[in-house]
Amino acid sequence: MNHCEGDHCVTCSDEAVRVTVVRLLGDDLAETDVGGGRTEEVSVALVDVSVGDVILVHAKEAIGVVS
Known part of the structure; x- marks a missing residue:
C-alpha cells in the first residue's frame, strides 16, 4: 500500500513542503506562509487544521499536520 511518510510522498516520489497556516479561508482552503514573505492558498479538505499549524503540502x- 502506498502512503506518505515524513516529508516524502512515495506515490509520486515528490517531496511534501512544510508550511504554516496563517488564515482559514472557507471552502476547505487556507492561506499559508511558504517562507520568504510569500503566501500561498492550499486545500485543507483532507486534514483538520487551525491557524498556526504546520502542515505538509503536496500539489x-x-x-x-506536523506534530
Missing part, C-alpha cells in the same frame, strides 16, 4: 493539497 497544493495538505496531506498531514
Whole structure:
C-alpha cells in the first residue's frame, strides 16, 4: 500500500513542503506562509487544521499536520 511518510510522498516520489497556516479561508482552503514573505492558498479538505499549524503540502493539497 502506498502512503506518505515524513516529508516524502512515495506515490509520486515528490517531496511534501512544510508550511504554516496563517488564515482559514472557507471552502476547505487556507492561506499559508511558504517562507520568504510569500503566501500561498492550499486545500485543507483532507486534514483538520487551525491557524498556526504546520502542515505538509503536496500539489497544493495538505496531506498531514506536523506534530
